[in-house]
Amino acid sequence: MEMKTLNNSNNNNQSDSSSSPSSPQRKRVMNPLDPEEFRKQGHMIIDFLADYYTNVSNFPVRSQVEPDYLRKHLPDSAPLFPEPIESILEDVQEHIIPGITHWMSPNYYAYFPSSGSVAGFIGEMLSAGLNVVGFNWISSPAATELETIVMDWLGEALKLPQQFLYKGSNKNGGGVLLGTTCEAVLCTLVAARDKKLSQIGRDNIGKLLVYGSDQTHSSFGKAAQIAGIQNIRAIKTKRSNSFTLTANSLLSTIRSDIKNGLIPIYLCATVGTTAIASIDPIMELCDVAKEYGIWVHVDAAYAGSACICPEFRSCIDGVEGANSFSFNAHKWFLTNLACCCLWVKDHNALTKSLATNPEFLRNKASESKQVIDYKDWQITLSRKFNSLKLWLVLRSYGVENLRSFLRNHVNMAKTFEGLVKLDKRFEIFVPRKFSLVCFRVSPSTIIATRSNNNHNNGHDYYGKLVNDGDDYLVNELNKKLLESINKSGKVYMTHGEVEGAFVIRCAIGATLTEEHHVIMAWKLIQEHADSLLASY
Amino acid sequence: MEMKTLNNSNNNNQSDSSSSPSSPQRKRVMNPLDPEEFRKQGHMIIDFLADYYTNVSNFPVRSQVEPDYLRKHLPDSAPLFPEPIESILEDVQEHIIPGITHWMSPNYYAYFPSSGSVAGFIGEMLSAGLNVVGFNWISSPAATELETIVMDWLGEALKLPQQFLYKGSNKNGGGVLLGTTCEAVLCTLVAARDKKLSQIGRDNIGKLLVYGSDQTHSSFGKAAQIAGIQNIRAIKTKRSNSFTLTANSLLSTIRSDIKNGLIPIYLCATVGTTAIASIDPIMELCDVAKEYGIWVHVDAAYAGSACICPEFRSCIDGVEGANSFSFNAHKWFLTNLACCCLWVKDHNALTKSLATNPEFLRNKASESKQVIDYKDWQITLSRKFNSLKLWLVLRSYGVENLRSFLRNHVNMAKTFEGLVKLDKRFEIFVPRKFSLVCFRVSPSTIIATRSNNNHNNGHDYYGKLVNDGDDYLVNELNKKLLESINKSGKVYMTHGEVEGAFVIRCAIGATLTEEHHVIMAWKLIQEHADSLLASY
Incomplete structure (x- = not known):
């Protein structure tokens, strides 16, 4: 890295190039994206990580440090002057590695896996290196188009009904890559909320009601809470029903809630619950929900991956009755964190709630309505080139190998x-x-x-x-x-x-x-x- | 990569190891994290990207492709069998690069910058490679502790008041790394909303009101909409006031809104607006807001970076009166996408709204209350080891060089x-x-x-x-x-x-x-x- 004006060892550089007016060439302070420095440091990190994978089984899987261990190893303030990458990597080795819980260890069996891979990693590298912000089509057409295509590929591998695919649904449905299931739930919940409120008036937000079971992931209640929905029903499950949400218990709860003046809008059904991987009966639940106009989201965060195998596909039978479906490719699909795949049947429901059209983003392509602007399918504006890593995973391994x-x-x-x-x-x-x-x-x-x-x-x-x-x-x-x-x-x-x-x-x-x-x-x-x- | 059972060239591998019961060794389908394959492919990508930076000024900055250009270059379905990295990289070069708008080009002046760097990139590599999910302290103590420390470092470099720092505020305040400003606004807005609703009752959500100006970023209105707040006031600015939100106009709007029975809860002030980088007068606005118990968030997404320079620090004078402050290190601070830095004076306000405590995450460290669980400071549960890249940027360049x-x-x-x-x-x-x-x-x-x-x-x-x-x-x-x-x-x-x-x-x-x-x-x-x- 060219660090011409300032360096660590010498603070008395008053006569250096930046302090004295000089040629434009000499005025260059540093080039933090110098390709040769990039090459040098990039190769170092690749070797560092390759060695890490070689040795990862030797580390204690769960970190054994005590709270506040790190502060004593690091200075109190950011350095004023550059430090060499070698010192930084030494600190990573000595002070960071002991403080991490090794999700990449072969002896890691906690929570759900975070299954990284070479392909997932290099996809992330490409995304971080190109560093495009793909909020709308024009800001990087490839980022948008590859996402649409890859989500069709993956949807097809999961045998999702055509309505969930972009090309199969006459462009009414389609997939989008978000960070986590929490986001998938929040986006679809807000869509369902606003659809109902547009019919009954926004003042009725206090009557809206959403359903999950006592096995539903905690992010569901949190999403509802963020969306300003106060009635969250966690229907009790029983061991005798393998801790699944039954259609009967949903139906009786709905009936009693409606009697009490509440307005059900959303059901989060789960395929592969967090505690014990139970599987809610999607088809029956969708039948009940349909009768009451309830949006059904199927959260298959962990187990969705397995549904690319024919022998597991039946776990999501009935998904054609749902409005949206998501799973986390960063859990058990070799795609490094974070990568939540969400498909919806009607993306207009999302964009009606989430679209913004500020002047600074106006452009011909968006106005032609021929393109997707994924900013309108998610909470945030900015987004990375998310689909590269999933594309790399699908191509580097192939669907058959992924099944194996x-x-x-x-x-x-x-x-x-x-x-x-x-x-x-x-x-x-x-x-x-x-x-x-x-x-x-x-x-x-x-x-x-x-x-x-x-x-x-x-x-x-x-x-x-x-x-x-x-x-x-x-x-x-x-x-x-x-x-x-x-x-x-x-x-x-x-x-x-x-x-x-x-x-x-x-x-x-x-x-x-x-x-x-x-x-x-x-x-x-x-x-x-x-x-x-x-x-x- | 060991692709023992399946390969692209030969589909007739019925007799291979996976199809026939065999030794555990031979049963291994593939190792998608083989360290030597990781090394080989990783080095390839580093060289690919270094060459990209060398040549990036030769590409048309804004992509010149037409809508739907990519579908004709890619197959209709995911491959069943592995494809070599060489073919994939060829496709990246031939079909993806022409479809990206080159945010890394020296000739890029659109929107706001997305200023990647060697340090930002390798920080992202380390985070993607270690691939830990740092939702709570125990899931990777270093991920939590480094974030707290680095946010104190950066807060100090910005001369944020001590109340915003973790160590300076007796652990009441502190910083957190989110993806984007939209998230920072949504999290703080929900905190402000719930604080008020806990006093006046949740049924009054329809009366809540939030303020920005007609120059405030579009994500503000979207965040309010997601949070179920229907009253969003975009106060008009004038050229005579350099398109800033004046304290007088805020005050008179508040008075009239209160007269009309509305309840103001939140003001989003901006330092460096999107259209023209105008600077709202933080101190005066905070004075008005304080009188009415309004949460003030300072959005310095773009311009916040500059405030590490003493000559620009005055732009955020008065921030001590605000409740929260954020800027995007991925815009103009050499930190690759995505990295939004949010500081709050009272993190309990956040966690009261955003904390969840599901059984599967219970652990002694969290229960001891000696540690931070950042999941409770953000929308989502899962989170990457976000602080590595910011740490790398601060150390690799040093505050003085960053100023230069x-x-x-x-x-x-x-x-x-x-x-x-x-x-x-x-x-x-x-x-x-x-x-x-x-x-x-x-x-x-x-x-x-x-x-x-x-x-x-x-x-x-x-x-x-x-x-x-x-x-x-x-x-x-x-x-x-x-x-x-x-x-x-x-x-x-x-x-x-x-x-x-x-x-x-x-x-x-x-x-x-x-x-x-x-x-x-x-x-x-x-x-x-x-x-x-x-x-x-």
Whole structure:
């Protein structure tokens, strides 16, 4: 990098080129986009990251730092003068890497995966390097057109009904790339809200009502809250229905809400819930919703990826009755963060709420109505060239290989599930779906262990009275187990809670995970369970 | 990349490893994160982009493709089998590059700049490569802590009052990195809305009212619309006040609105408006707002960067009276898209509206209240490791060099402004602010040219009657001029409209722009004006 006027080592550069009037050439302060410097530093970072992937399984998966660890390693203020990339990279290695939780580790099983790939990464590089702002067509036609095409490609791979595709719907439907599901829900919710308010008057916003289940992702309630909708119904699900939202419970809730003067506008149905990957019955729910003019959004954030495999496509059967469908390609589709794919049947519903037409963006192409301006399909104005990475992923791997890749994770989850089932101390809490296994040390194990080991006058291992209830004890033991394995740094799993039960979630999907990692993870869990139960 | 089971050239691979049960080793379908493949492809892309920067000034700045150009170059469906990176890069070169508008070109002067840099790019690479999802502290402590620290660094460089800094405010204030200003406005607006509604009851949402001026960015009205606020007042500005929102006009509008039963909650003041970079008087506006308990957000999306220079800092004098302040580091601060910096005095106001606490994210660190969970400061749950690129920019260049860099752009804008002033056919429409020059062919030139050239019975060059009004003619000629220079591909500028006048905006700030580019741009404008006026 040309740092002619100022440098770190010498502050007495009063006589340098910028302070003295000089030729235009010499007046150049620095070129922060010098191609040769770009090349040098870019190659360094590629090697840094390649080495990182080589070694990532050696790091503790969940970061082991304490709160506020970083401030003591960094200066109090930004530097006044340039620092060399070598020093910065040293700091990344020494102070940043220990503070990250390694989502790229093969031993990462927490939350849902964030499955990066070479193709996803280089797509992001191209997008960051070209650095175009694709708010409307003219600001970079390729950014808009590639997005439309790739979303048609992917929609087709998912066998979405033609109405969701741009080319298949006479340009009424189509897909758009947003950052996260929260955005997909907020955009469609606002569309549904405004459609209703345009009929009944804006003053009735307080009567609007939206539906999800108690398994719906928390971003749904947050989106409704942002949109100024105060009535958010989280309909209770039951174990007997595999924690899905049933059409009957939706119907009876709607009827009672309408009786009470509320106006239902939106249902968020989920394919692959966060806690346990349950699958709401889309077709039946859409039938009910249709009767009441309710917008149905299908949130398949995690499980949507799997629907490119014929054997999983039935999970979204009935989506033709929905208004919108989204899944996160950054979760389990090899596309680096962030990449939420949203399709709508009627993009006019979105643009009626979200379009702006400020003078500074007016241009012939937009006025011709021959082009899409994606700014009107989303919350923000500015947007990156989002489709490059998804295009790279689809082309670099191909749909067939992507299917194999997903099946491979599902198979590893089957392996893990099989191992859990072989150990009678554990139970599979709900039948495995996709690549998520939900399990726990079973209540019977804990009761049996306690009656064998516990001779301390009605007090258990945790100093609680036994008659506090077994549920509490079962949950506490499983919490201890989870914390114990995560503390080891060898794997990272997280938990869910359904009907008061604390379950450990093993979400397989990190790109580097192979079968031997999964087997190792299970052995680790057994070892930690051994010692926990022994000391019980 | 190990593509063992499937490849492009051979579709008859029925006997390959994935189809036949085999050893776990052979069952591996592919490794989409193979470090050596990552290295190979990563280096290729670095060279591709370095070459792109070397040649970027040769491309037409504004893309010259026609709507729907891309579909004919790409297949109808995603490929089933992998394609080599070499073919994909060829397509990028042949079909994508011609379809992008080159925001990285030194001849780019449209909208506001998107000033990428080596540091901004490699920060983005590190973030994409580590691919962590930093929604809460535990999900990657470094992602949270570096953000807090860097936002304190940058806040200090801007001389923001201590209440906006985390460390300076006893942890009540602080900064957060969002994608765009739209998000900053929406988050703070929702906070202000809910604060008021908690006092007066949610049913009063229809009475809430927000203020901006007719120069406020369009995203403000959109954010209010998303938040369910129907009363959006765009107070008229005047040329006599340099198109700023005056305290008097705000005060009288508030008084009349309150009389009419409305409840003002929020003011979006702007430092560096989109059309002409006017600067609202923050201090006076805050004084008025304070009296009525109105939340003041200062949107300095473009001009905020310049405030790290002491000579520009006065533009945000009075910010201590505001509740929140934001600027886009991706505009004019060398940080690749997207990076909006938002500071608030009271982050509890944000989290009261935006916090969620779902079971699956519960963890000891969050419960200890010792850490920040940035998910509660923003709309979405998922978030990238946003601070890396800003950290890289601050360290790689240093605050002093960043100041020089910005001053260099301002100096180039002065040069351009000086050239415009020398040509009596043109006028500077409003005094230059920062690096934005607003100019046009002056009305007097057009009137003079018309009376010299026009002998066609009261019809002018465009076939309009002369008595349609001169304003129309002036605007039409300037539109023609702008379209003509943009069509040449040699520069790209866009326009603004104030008080009905169409002005050409020359926004200097692309990273690669040097003085000779600016001089060339002016010559080009003169040439096009010559021929337009000659044929007039």
